[in-house]
Amino acid sequence: MKRQTAWRVFAGEFNDSNVEVKGEGEMTPSFVVTPLGAKVNRLFIIGVLTDVENISQEGELLRAHISDPTGVFTLYSGQYQKEVTEALSNIDVPTFVAVTGKARTYNPEEGLMYVSIRPERILEVSADIRDKWIFETCKNTKDRIEAVMEAMKMDESNVNELKKLGYSRELSEGIVEALKSYENIDLKKYVTLIKESLQYLRPSKETLPDIKIDKDEKEIEEEIIDDKKKEKVTIKKKRN
Amino acid sequence: MVKDNLDSYIDDILNALGDDFKTEVSRENIEKELSKFMEYGVPIDQAKQTLIKKYGGQAVLTSSEQSSERKLISDLQPNERSVNLLCRVIAINPKEITVKGDIRKIFYGILGDESGTISFTAWNSELDLERGDVVEISNAYTREWQGSVQLNLGDRISIKKTDKEKLPESAFEPKTMKIVDLRSGVGAVDVTARILEINERETEIDGETKKIFSGILADETGKAQFTSWHDFKFKEEDVLQITGGYVKSWKGIPQLTFDQKATVKKLDKSKIPKKDLQINKMPLFMIVEKRGALDVEVEGTIIDIRPGSGVILRCPECNRAMTNNECSIHGAVEGKQDLRVKLVVDDGTGSVNSALNKELSEDLLGKTLEEYKKMDEVTMLEDINKKLFAHRINLQGNALGDEFGTSLIARKAKLIDFDIQDEADKLSQELEELL
Numbered sequence: 065m066k067r068q069t070a071w072r073v074f075a076g077e078f079n080d081s082n083v084e085v086k087g088e089g090e091m092t093p094s095f096v097v098t099p100l101g102a103k104v105n106r107l108f109i110i111g112v113l114t115d116v117e118n119i120s121q122e123g124e125l126l127r128a129h130i131s132d133p134t135g136v137f138t139l140y141s142g143q144y145q146k147e148v149t150e151a152l153s154n155i156d157v158p159t160f161v162a163v164t165g166k167a168r169t170y171n172p173e174e175g176l177m178y179v180s181i182r183p184e185r186i187l188e189v190s191a192d193i194r195d196k197w198i199f200e201t202c203k204n205t206k207d208r209i210e211a212v213m214e215a216m217k218m219d220e221s222n223v224n225e226l227k228k229l230g231y232s233r234e235l236s237e238g239i240v241e242a243l244k245s246y247e248n249i250d251l252k253k254y255v256t257l258i259k260e261s262l263q264y265l266r267p268s269k270e271t272l273p274d275i276k277i278d279k280d281e282k283e284i285e286e287e288i289i290d291d292k293k294k295e296k297v298t299i300k301k302k303r304n
Numbered sequence: 305m306v307k308d309n310l311d312s313y314i315d316d317i318l319n320a321l322g323d324d325f326k327t328e329v330s331r332e333n334i335e336k337e338l339s340k341f342m343e344y345g346v347p348i349d350q351a352k353q354t355l356i357k358k359y360g361g362q363a364v365l366t367s368s369e370q371s372s373e374r375k376l377i378s379d380l381q382p383n384e385r386s387v388n389l390l391c392r393v394i395a396i397n398p399k400e401i402t403v404k405g406d407i408r409k410i411f412y413g414i415l416g417d418e419s420g421t422i423s424f425t426a427w428n429s430e431l432d433l434e435r436g437d438v439v440e441i442s443n444a445y446t447r448e449w450q451g452s453v454q455l456n457l458g459d460r461i462s463i464k465k466t467d468k469e470k471l472p473e474s475a476f477e478p479k480t481m482k483i484v485d486l487r488s489g490v491g492a493v494d495v496t497a498r499i500l501e502i503n504e505r506e507t508e509i510d511g512e513t514k515k516i517f518s519g520i521l522a523d524e525t526g527k528a529q530f531t532s533w534h535d536f537k538f539k540e541e542d543v544l545q546i547t548g549g550y551v552k553s554w555k556g557i558p559q560l561t562f563d564q565k566a567t568v569k570k571l572d573k574s575k576i577p578k579k580d581l582q583i584n585k586m587p588l589f590m591i592v593e594k595r596g597a598l599d600v601e602v603e604g605t606i607i608d609i610r611p612g613s614g615v616i617l618r619c620p621e622c623n624r625a626m627t628n629n630e631c632s633i634h635g636a637v638e639g640k641q642d643l644r645v646k647l648v649v650d651d652g653t654g655s656v657n658s659a660l661n662k663e664l665s666e667d668l669l670g671k672t673l674e675e676y677k678k679m680d681e682v683t684m685l686e687d688i689n690k691k692l693f694a695h696r697i698n699l700q701g702n703a704l705g706d707e708f709g710t711s712l713i714a715r716k717a718k719l720i721d722f723d724i725q726d727e728a729d730k731l732s733q734e735l736e737e738l739l
């Protein structure tokens with residue numbers, strides 16, 4: 065089987081996903097379709113690893129969070145991902161990490177879907193590499209927005225028509241699926257998301273965003289505590 | 305073709321593959337591939353056969369009793385038996401001949417499919433065919449006559465008229481195509497390209513020596529290989545319009561094949577200036593979807609440095625990389641050390657593998673094999689990861705596809721740095737214009 069593309073998707077887009085295309089049988093992969101039509105089986109993300117926690121009473125199941133300029137990715141890594149699980153438990157947080165992983169879904173009830181990532185590989189990276197990922201992801205997200213806009217112009221969005229415009233088969237299929245499955249796709253939201261992310265890369269041009277690469281450790285720690293609080297709040301919400 | 309109509313064909317394919325295959329081949333995949341064939345105007349039966357064959361099943365002519373695979377006319381060699389074809393009658397004429405004193409009526413004419421045409425003789429006086437009919441023929445045989453392959457419809461043949469839509473007129477019209485769009489299975493193309501390289505070789509067909517010309521041609525969209533079975537007397541750097549060729553492929557690399565039935569017209573060289581023939585840079589999905597390509601440039605992020613990277617041992621006999629001091633073919637041998645890096649390069653639209661040889665690796669890493677030999681493995685891999693992982697890389701070379709995906713056989717490799725603030729400014733600008 066061919067290798068699955070590692071999509072560049074911000075947490076802010078990925079976490080908005082509530083559509084899954086399930087593969088039939090073991091050999092066919094499943095995909096999470098984001099509102100911008102990314103048809104994600106595998107992702108490549110870079111961000112700040114903020115916390116790692118063993119959430120299993122008996123064995124080992126780690127939950128970790130990786131923050132990017134737009135939100136937070138949730139990772140679960142267990143005994144079947146031995147190498148990553150071990151690596152995760154040995155990394156001191158916070159630090160910049162790159163993760164390749166598979167999109168996973170959790171459906172607590174009908175119509176409700178949460179996405180997470182099952183990491184395949186994790187490596188620490190530099191701030192400079194993180195910035196490049198942000199840029200690349202901004203660019204790919206913008207490409208998707210443009211493709212969705214093209215599809216919206218069509219009477220009925222169509223994979224072949226999108227392909228003719230130069231988009232990949234995967235993205236074309238994802239966009240057709242997204243337009244079918246999402247009530248309304250808030251393109252403005254994702255444009256804003258890109259704009260905010262770009263601010264991280266242009267410190268001289270605008271006011272500084274709240275996470276900056278060269279700030280001191282104390283600030284980062286405070287922020288992480290903040291993040292954890294936020295996380296607890298959202299978890300409570302989900303359980304209610 | 306409407307999607308609903310494909311369903312029954314997909315069923316046919318799955319049935320032909322049998323239960324063993326159903327777990328491995330998804331309906332979705334087959335549908336995808338089948339729709340692709342439809343898109344390129346491949347007749348449904350041929351598409352079906354191809355997919356069945358691809359997944360290891362026994363190709364079956366579903367609509368007829370015959371259990372043998374359909375052949376394309378362009379693939380026919382002299383002296384083949386049991387030839388099965390789906391073709392259109394392009395010309396048919398009766399003729400009276402004398403056999404052992406008796407006058408007998410036979411037919412002769414031309415048959416065609418999307419790959420080409422062939423002249424035929426039918427030894428059956430009752431043949432009820434007319435021009436334009438689409439027929440399924442089984443058990444025909446071939447002979448060589450005056451240097452070309454002839455089809456004979458003898459006593460044993462079965463011939464059946466079938467739906468004309470199985471081989472629509474459009475399958476015969478040469479389609480004007482750019483080289484980047486050439487894909488295996490496309491018959492009758494019209495390509496304008498510059499010849500970059502020609503090699504001449506001789507081959508023996510049926511006791512006769514025949515010259516074959518092969519090489520590389522290009523237009524502004526890309527490069528492809530070609531094979532000409534006829535001496536059209538063209539030279540390197542000629543710009544040609546080649547009408548009536550068909551496309552085969554090897555590991556995804558398209559090969560334009562043509563013979564004396566094709567038209568080759570020499571055009572003014574300014575039609576495709578040499579300066580336009582730069583290496584084509586393309587997003588990775590394009591290469592993955594095409595499976596392979598000749599001489600392309602790609603750029604992406606190194607998202608993995610795979611096991612087997614760094615200092616390795618190669619078998620002195622066969623040059624294979626050894627594992628645990630053993631060659632998989634030659635067993636325990638004294639290996640010689642080499643350096644390589646095996647990368648997964650991904651641009652967010654597609655993913656390729658690329659193994660870089662010693663020269664390219666040393667260049668990228670800024671260290672020599674000798675220097676890495678002195679390190680322990682952990683230090684070496686850390687160094688390699690630090691220099692390459694998550695960096696952007698630009699590769700040039702041939703892309704080859706197989707069942708595990710596409711590999712880029714790199715001829716050149718360089719890491720790409722870019723001014724991130726500059727690029728971010730540009731992107732912000734573009735974003736302002738977007739909504």
Ligand SMILES: [Zn+2]
Nearest residue numbers: 619622631634
């Ligand atoms: Zn060997």
